[in-house]
Amino acid sequence: MNVLLAPMEGVVDFNMRRILTHIGGFSRCVTEFIRVTDHGLPNRVFLRHCPELDQNCETASNVPVAVQLLGSNPEAMASNAYRAAILGAKTIDINFGCPAKTVNKNEGGAKLLNSPETMYQIVRHIKQSLPEGIKLSAKMRLGYEQRHGYLENAIAVEAAGADELCVHARSKTDGYKPPAYWDLVDKIQQQLSINVVINGEIWNLDDWQEAKRQSGCSDTMIGRGILAQPDLAKQIQEFQQGISPKPLTWEEIMVYVHEYFLTTTVCYPKKFLGNRLKQWLSYLKINYPQAARLLENIKRSRDFEFIDHHLKNEMNGKL
Numbered sequence: 138m139n140v141l142l143a144p145m146e147g148v149v150d151f152n153m154r155r156i157l158t159h160i161g162g163f164s165r166c167v168t169e170f171i172r173v174t175d176h177g178l179p180n181r182v183f184l185r186h187c188p189e190l191d192q193n194c195e196t197a198s199n200v201p202v203a204v205q206l207l208g209s210n211p212e213a214m215a216s217n218a219y220r221a222a223i224l225g226a227k228t229i230d231i232n233f234g235c236p237a238k239t240v241n242k243n244e245g246g247a248k249l250l251n252s253p254e255t256m257y258q259i260v261r262h263i264k265q266s267l268p269e270g271i272k273l274s275a276k277m278r279l280g281y282e283q284r285h286g287y288l289e290n291a292i293a294v295e296a297a298g299a300d301e302l303c304v305h306a307r308s309k310t311d312g313y314k315p316p317a318y319w320d321l322v323d324k325i326q327q328q329l330s331i332n333v334v335i336n337g338e339i340w341n342l343d344d345w346q347e348a349k350r351q352s353g354c355s356d357t358m359i360g361r362g363i364l365a366q367p368d369l370a371k372q373i374q375e376f377q378q379g380i381s382p383k384p385l386t387w388e389e390i391m392v393y394v395h396e397y398f399l400t401t402t403v404c405y406p407k408k409f410l411g412n413r414l415k416q417w418l419s420y421l422k423i424n425y426p427q428a429a430r431l432l433e434n435i436k437r438s439r440d441f442e443f444i445d446h447h448l449k450n451e452m453n454g455k456l
């Protein structure tokens with residue numbers, strides 16, 4: 138019963154993976170997507186998205202990290218997957234679910250769900266390029282405009298040689314709107330022999346149990362639910378061990394929030410200062426009202442001292 142940390146571009150970077158896997162409960166993580174066009178990417182691009190490549194491709198808490206690629210050119214995807222493997226990746230993940238307009242305009246991400254043959258070619262080319270022992274997984278939605286074609290797509294992914302398939306149980310048009318159609322993933326899971334992971338709309342222990350029950354999957358992937366409740370994976374682990382979970386307090390969370398602010402500040406250009414922190418707070422406020430107040434106070438600022446002062450005050454309970 139593995140819990141995987143979902144890839145989330147703009148917020149789940151190396152710093153967030155370190156924090157969340159330190160809190161615990163995860164078996165695996167996936168990087169933010171690396172965009173592949175038609176040429177080989179330089180090593181620095183892989184290392185920027187996945188600094189863990191230099192640490193046995195694991196977070197500091199020894200949780201393995203898969204490198205995710207997004208693109209529609211099978212040859213370019215394969216050569217870049219090979220490059221990632223040479224740099225130390227042990228699992229390559231393929232993104233067949235991104236709904237972003239710019240990505241879909243270039244026939245990448247969720248747009249590929251309209252073409253099982255292209256999905257097959259991408260998985261096949263990557264599989265053939267990878268050194269022995271390197272795993273290949275894919276992540277897809279249930280369809281592009283409609284929740285259609287998912288069985289054909291899933292079968293193509295398996296036939297081409299993927300080792301695992303994660304399904305975000307919605308179409309591209311469904312976006313991130315509830316509900317997630319966990320029951321439809323049961324049909325996929327029944328058809329395939331490879332491991333199928335259920336993803337989408339898991340916010341608490343009840344959702345986790347219900348998603349597993351309806352989908353028939355034992356492994357889950359969680360994204361926004363973890364950012365809203367950073368110890369949800371740990372709570373799941375404890376629940377399975379019969380321990381009654383004790384959620385993190387706001388004071389405990391603030392220590393991680395401050396760490397995230399400091400570590401992301403030095404990683405990204407100044408013009409983006411605070412962006413990732415604000416993203417995280419916008420999820421935390423779902424469960425912690427204090428996060429809403431903090432976000433309100435800092436949301437217009439890009440000034441390090443100003444934001445740091447507010448975070449420190451919050452940590453000292455001065456606000």
Ligand SMILES: Cc1cc2nc3c(=O)[nH]c(=O)nc-3n(C[C@H](O)[C@H](O)[C@H](O)COP(=O)(O)O)c2cc1C
Nearest residue numbers: 143144145146169170232305337338339359360361
């Ligand atoms: C801000 C944001 C960024 C995301 N970035 C990625 C990404 O880089 N690669 C990917 O496969 N999915 C990405 N996703 C989709 C998530 O991995 C996940 O499939 C989706 O959020 C549903 O799961 P959840 O309800 O547990 O959040 C992103 C989602 C969000 C909200």
